[in-house]
Amino acid sequence: MNDEEKIRLENIADTEYEIFPLLKQRYSPRIFKENFLTETHTHQLFEAVRWAPSSNNLQPWRFIYGERGTDAYKEIFDCLSDFNKSWAGNAPLLVLAIYKTNLDNGDKNFHAPYDLGLSLSNMAVQAQYLGIGIHHMAGLDWKQAEKTFNVPNEYHIASALAIGYYGGDIDKLSDDLKVQEEADRKRMPLSSFAFNRSWNG
Numbered sequence: 001m002n003d004e005e006k007i008r009l010e011n012i013a014d015t016e017y018e019i020f021p022l023l024k025q026r027y028s029p030r031i032f033k034e035n036f037l038t039e040t041h042t043h044q045l046f047e048a049v050r051w052a053p054s055s056n057n058l059q060p061w062r063f064i065y066g067e068r069g070t071d072a073y074k075e076i077f078d079c080l081s082d083f084n085k086s087w088a089g090n091a092p093l094l095v096l097a098i099y100k101t102n103l104d105n106g107d108k109n110f111h112a113p114y115d116l117g118l119s120l121s122n123m124a125v126q127a128q129y130l131g132i133g134i135h136h137m138a139g140l141d142w143k144q145a146e147k148t149f150n151v152p153n154e155y156h157i158a159s160a161l162a163i164g165y166y167g168g169d170i171d172k173l174s175d176d177l178k179v180q181e182e183a184d185r186k187r188m189p190l191s192s193f194a195f196n197r198s199w200n201g
C-alpha cells in the first residue's frame with residue numbers, strides 16, 4: 001500500500017455489515033493536499049452529479065465553484081462561519097451547493113433539497129473513487145453568499161463544500177481539530193433508524 005492509499009484508508013468506518021469500500025472509506029477531511037484538482041477530475045465530479053436521479057428529472061441542483069487564488073474562492077470563504085474558516089482554507093476548491101426552490105408553475109418544489117442531496121451523494125462516490133475528499137458545510141452566511149453571487153430569487157444556497165485530494169499536513173490544524181480529524185467515526189445503530197414493519201419496530 002502506498003502512502004496515498006494509507007491516508008485514504010485511515011478513517012475507514014467500522015461497519016456492522018460489509019458495504020461498498022468507497023462508502024466505507026469516505027470521510028469529511030479538514031486537511032487536503034495542496035494541489036488543485038485537475039480540470040478533468042473537477043468535471044468528473046459534476047458529471048457524476050449530472051446522472052443523479054431527481055424528481056421528474058428536473059435536476060434542480062446548481063453549483064458555483066472557485067479555486068484557491070480566485071476572487072470566487074475568497075468570496076465563498078468570506079461567507080463561511082468562523083469555525084469553518086479555521087480549516088476550510090486548506091481546501092484548494094470551494095463550492096456553493098444550490099437548488100431551485102420552485103417549479104415552472106411557481107409552486108414550491110419540495111423535493112429539490114432531496115435531489116440536491118442525491119446529486120451530492122453521486123459526487124461523493126465519484127470523488128472517493130478519484131481520491132478526493134469532500135467536506136460539506138452548513139455553517140455559512142447563505143444570505144451574504146446569495147447577494148455576493150447574484151443568485152436569482154428562486155434559488156437557495158444550501159451549503160458550501162470544501163474539496164481537495166485526501167492527504168495534506170495535519171499540523172496545519174489546531175490541537176482541537178487534530179483530535180476531531182483523528183477521532184473514531186461513530187454512527188447510530190441500524191435499529192435506531194431502520195424500522196421493520198412499524199415505528200420503532
Ligand SMILES: Cc1cc2nc3c(=O)[nH]c(=O)nc-3n(C[C@H](O)[C@H](O)[C@H](O)COP(=O)(O)O)c2cc1C
Binds near residue numbers: 029135137139140185
Ligand atoms: C448538510 C451538512 C452540513 C455540514 N456542515 C458542517 C459544517 O458547517 N462544518 C463542519 O466542520 N462539518 C460539517 N458537516 C460535516 C459533518 O459534521 C460530518 O459529515 C459528520 O460529522 C460525519 O462525519 P464524516 O462525514 O467524516 O463521516 C456537514 C455535513 C452535512 C451533510
